Amino acid sequence: MTRVLDVRDLSVSFPAADGRRFHPVDGVSLTLDRGETLALVGESGCGKSLTSLALLRLVPAPGRVDAGSVIRLGDTDVLALKGEALRRIRGRRIGMIFQDPMTSLNPVFTAGDQIAEGIRAHFRVSKSEARARALRLLEEVGIPDPEERLDAYPHQLSGGMRQRVMIAIALAAEPEILVADEPTTALDVTVQAQILEVLDRLRRSRGMAVLLITHDLGIVAGRADRVAVMYAGQIVEEAGTAELFAHPSHPYTQGLFASVPRITGPLRRLTPIRGTVPPPTEWPSGCRFRPRCPQAFDKSVLAPELMPVGPGHRMRCWLAEEPAAQVELSRRSG
Amino acid sequence: MGRWLLRRTAQAIATLVLTIVLLFFLSHVLPGDPLSRLGEGRPLTAAETETLRARYGLDRPLRSQLGSFLAGLARGDLGTSIEYGRPVSALIAERLPATLLLGGTVLLLNFTVGLWLGVRQAVRRGSAEDRWLTTLSLVGYATPSFWLGLVLAWLVGVEWRLLPAAGMRDPLVDGGILAGTADVLRHLVLPALTLSVVSIAGTMRYQRDAMLDTLRLPYIVTARAKGLSPARVTWRHAWRNALFPVLTLFGLWLPVLVTGSVFVESVFAWPGLGSLAAAAVGNRDYPLLMGASVLVAVIVVLANLLTDLAYATLDPRVRLT
Numbered sequence: 056m057t058r059v060l061d062v063r064d065l066s067v068s069f070p071a072a073d074g075r076r077f078h079p080v081d082g083v084s085l086t087l088d089r090g091e092t093l094a095l096v097g098e099s100g101c102g103k104s105l106t107s108l109a110l111l112r113l114v115p116a117p118g119r120v121d122a123g124s125v126i127r128l129g130d131t132d133v134l135a136l137k138g139e140a141l142r143r144i145r146g147r148r149i150g151m152i153f154q155d156p157m158t159s160l161n162p163v164f165t166a167g168d169q170i171a172e173g174i175r176a177h178f179r180v181s182k183s184e185a186r187a188r189a190l191r192l193l194e195e196v197g198i199p200d201p202e203e204r205l206d207a208y209p210h211q212l213s214g215g216m217r218q219r220v221m222i223a224i225a226l227a228a229e230p231e232i233l234v235a236d237e238p239t240t241a242l243d244v245t246v247q248a249q250i251l252e253v254l255d256r257l258r259r260s261r262g263m264a265v266l267l268i269t270h271d272l273g274i275v276a277g278r279a280d281r282v283a284v285m286y287a288g289q290i291v292e293e294a295g296t297a298e299l300f301a302h303p304s305h306p307y308t309q310g311l312f313a314s315v316p317r318i319t320g321p322l323r324r325l326t327p328i329r330g331t332v333p334p335p336t337e338w339p340s341g342c343r344f345r346p347r348c349p350q351a352f353d354k355s356v357l358a359p360e361l362m363p364v365g366p367g368h369r370m371r372c373w374l375a376e377e378p379a380a381q382v383e384l385s386r387r388s389g
Numbered sequence: 390m391g392r393w394l395l396r397r398t399a400q401a402i403a404t405l406v407l408t409i410v411l412l413f414f415l416s417h418v419l420p421g422d423p424l425s426r427l428g429e430g431r432p433l434t435a436a437e438t439e440t441l442r443a444r445y446g447l448d449r450p451l452r453s454q455l456g457s458f459l460a461g462l463a464r465g466d467l468g469t470s471i472e473y474g475r476p477v478s479a480l481i482a483e484r485l486p487a488t489l490l491l492g493g494t495v496l497l498l499n500f501t502v503g504l505w506l507g508v509r510q511a512v513r514r515g516s517a518e519d520r521w522l523t524t525l526s527l528v529g530y531a532t533p534s535f536w537l538g539l540v541l542a543w544l545v546g547v548e549w550r551l552l553p554a555a556g557m558r559d560p561l562v563d564g565g566i567l568a569g570t571a572d573v574l575r576h577l578v579l580p581a582l583t584l585s586v587v588s589i590a591g592t593m594r595y596q597r598d599a600m601l602d603t604l605r606l607p608y609i610v611t612a613r614a615k616g617l618s619p620a621r622v623t624w625r626h627a628w629r630n631a632l633f634p635v636l637t638l639f640g641l642w643l644p645v646l647v648t649g650s651v652f653v654e655s656v657f658a659w660p661g662l663g664s665l666a667a668a669a670v671g672n673r674d675y676p677l678l679m680g681a682s683v684l685v686a687v688i689v690v691l692a693n694l695l696t697d698l699a700y701a702t703l704d705p706r707v708r709l710t
Contacts, residue, residue, distance in 0.1 A: 111614055117515075146616035159607040162706060163629050173615040208705040224615060 059231050059264050060087035060110070060128055060149075066121040067105050067114055071336055078121070079335040080105050081288035087232060087264040092255075094267045094279035094296070096311070100332040102288040103268045104154075107234045110266075111145050112136070128232070147177045150225030154237035156217035160209040166193070166220045167205035173227030192223040196253055215246035222253060226261075233258070236268045251278060272315050276300060281367075284308050287332060287343035290361065294368035305370040306350045342372065350374065397697060401690045408690075409462070412682045413455050416675060423447070423471040423673045445471055445676075458679065467683070468676035472669070477680035480665065487557055488661035490573070491654075492646035494581045495588060500639065503589040507596025508631075511604060512623055522593065529590030535652035538583040542656060545579060552578050555658040580657040584650055588642060595638050599631040606630075633704060640696035644689045 067080040080102040087093055095103050108114050110126060112133065120126075126133040128148045136144065153159040161169060170189035174180065180188070186205070193201035196219040209217055218238060225233060235254060239247035251274055258265050267279055275282055275296060283293040284305065292305040303309045310328035330347045339345055341356040348355065354373040362375035369375075424433070424441055433441070442448040446457060461468055467477035506526075510519045546554020553559065553576050562572040603609065604627050612626040651663035666681035668674075701707045 108610075113610060113613055142616050142618060144616070145614055151611075151614040153607055153611060155607060159611045161608040161612065161626055161630070163704060165705075172617065176616045176618075210706050221611075224611065228616065 057089040058086060058129075059089050060085075060266075061125070062086070062106075062110070062127075063125040065106065065109060065124045065126065067102075067109050067118055068121050069118045069335075077335045079118075079288050080109065083285070083288075083290055085283055085290065085293075087266060089231065089264055090258065090262050091281070092258060092265040092267055092279045094269060094275040094282045095285060096269055096272060096275060096282055097285035098270055098332050100334070101285045102335075103270075103285050104236050106285075107151070107236050107266065107268055110234060111149055111151065112141060113145075143177070146173055146225075146230065147228040148230055149232045149234055150228065150230035152218070152221050152225050152233065152235040152238045155241045156214055156221050157209075157241065159221055160217055160224075162209055165206050165208055166212065166223075170220070170223050170227050173224050177228040189223070189227070192226055193220070195226070195257070196220075196222045197249075198223075214242050215249060218242060218246075218250050219253065222250075222257070226257065229261075230263070232264045232266065234266045234268070237270070238267075239274065240269075240271070247274070272311055284311070287338050288335060289343065289371060291344065291372070292368075292370040293361070294365065298365060298368050302365060302368070304364045304368070304375070305344075305372050306348045306374070307344050308370075310347075310349075344372075393701070394698075397694060401694050405686055405690050408686045409459075409679075409683055410455065412686065413458060413679060414451070416678050416682070417451055417454075419670075419673060421673045423675060445469075462683065467680040470669075470674055470677040472672045472674040472677065477676050480677060481662065481680055481684060484660060484662045484665050487659060488647055488650075488663070490577065491580055491584070491650065491659060491661060492643075494577060495584045495646050496642065498581065498585045499588040499592050499642065502585075503592030504596050504632075504635065506589070507593040507635075508600050508623065508628055510593065510597045511600030511631075514601060523597075526590040526593045529586045530594070532586060534583055534587055534650075535656055537586060538580070538653050538656035541579050541583055552576075554579065557660055576657075580650075580653050580659050583653050583656075584646070588646070592635065592638060592642075596631065596635050599634040600627060603627045603631040629703070633700065636696055636699050636703075639699075640692045643692035643695075644685055647685065647688050 063084045065080060065083045066078050068076040068078045071077050083102070083106055085093065085095070095106065097103050105114065105118070109120050109124075110133070112120070114120060120134060124134060128144060131144060131148070133141075133144065160166075164172075167186060167189045170192055171182070171185035174185040174188050175182075178185075190201055190205055193204055198204050198216060198219050204212065204216070204220075209220070212220065218241075222238075233254070238254065239250050242250060254265060254267075255278060257263065267275070269275065277296075279296050281293065282296050282299045283290045284299075284307065285291065286307050292299070292303075292308045294302075299308070303312050307328070310326075313326040314328060316325055328347055333339075333346075341358050342348070342351070345351045345355045352373070354376075357373070359371050359373050359375075361369040361371050363369050364375045423445070424438060424447070439448070446454055458468065465478070467481070469475065470477050470480055473480060506522060510522050513519050542554040545551050557573060557576050558569070559572050559576075562568055609622060609627055612622045617626070647662065650659075650661065651667045653659065654661045654663045655667075662681060662684070666678070669677040669681060
């Protein structure tokens, strides 16, 4: 497997009012191989989107990626790039899809213009050639009457249609990685499935790697190869999708599962995770999930590292060290 | 588009007619009478007053006066000035070029320098340059034009003798078109600068805020994530959308620049319409006053029509039906 993305110890910080800096993304490491889908899961405010923006150095000012972070795209050290070299990897190495297709498309340009623009930013082709390629992209993302849609403005398209245009824009410069930040959150349920289908098909046909960012565990199963769960700026659990669904180990992940309704299995009451993600300025010391965790114990006041709990399965929780607790844990979840 | 333009033009004409009727009554509601000043040297006899009143139609009921004014207007005849005894249209035509030259220059400066500075500020938000320009624009906006005009006329015109401080032409300059144009341009600098300071300051603030609002939007992140150059993101993606609020400002500024420069015109003895209209109000010179008002009304309505048209052309979401 070819490694296309290697992120190590990625931290993003913003200045706080008191002059210190806080870290909404704090030491995130993840990798992506060619053709693979990694799902990054977590509640809003946990740092998923910021992580994805950092990959292309799009962290909004006054935020910045901290020293010591590593982002490698193949052989390219992203954090060393400047100006024109940085521009050339945006769209070309990583294509991005955003949450809200209503506001992520420029209202004054046609769909065709916005796709062709991405093509011409990276390839020396004529306007008519760019337009022809844009048309093929619209066909590829499954837009009916692509010829007509090429000249349509965003407000003339439905939500699902706009998200398809967004995908076509992300594909314009033929990137090897597609980052989809909550690509279906703003869409109707029926349209959600179609969009995920398109993404899956493109990943296979183009051999792309996909980083799927979502708060919805329901769309992860059957689509992602691996899952990384994020909480309060850190990855708290990571595993292959099947392993994670079979043995969710971190109390936060278990909480996420307990709050998702299921169609199969015995009828049970949904248990929401109590409280909300605190803002990054108020993250507690020790285990950051501690104040909300039903299983917190004396050791939770110390900050845990990611520790192995199974094959290719790690979590950031002291329970990983306690065999007794682990047995208890797997008995309950199994 | 054709149908929309037709309907919009019809609306504009209706607005214009209504405004003119209203202006006509308003100008006659002003206390005083055009003839009261004619007898300043020697009191007019009752018979003389009657003759003059009949001559200018002031003895007829207001409604019939309006009728003949509108009839004249339809023929392009604005009547005769009571004060000057000459056709109103000729008086306005004499003053119009100077006004258009000054107003046009200010408008041009405003919508090039003002927009450019505003965009620059927004892109560099929070920098030292942004803070300086903000301070400068607030100072500029708060500076009264007539005061700035006086200071510039005195300092640049009188003390330093760098530029002419009054008028539009130097009678001693003769020769070809080139020398004449250069002379007019030299005269134009100070009044244009005086008026530009306030209007540029306003446009800058407006453009900066509009631009900041746009730069926050998700489609700007999309544009950057596509790998577009910073200049392309700023001008093509952000500015195209941040232009709309400023277009409205353009529609509001246009009439002000044609007429609102009364102070500056009098400070620099610029032979424009503003001073003519101001004098007409003082003299209760109804025909001249109405002539100037009609002109302003036409410009206001036209400016709005143009703004709407610009919106419709630039923003695909505005449907022309």
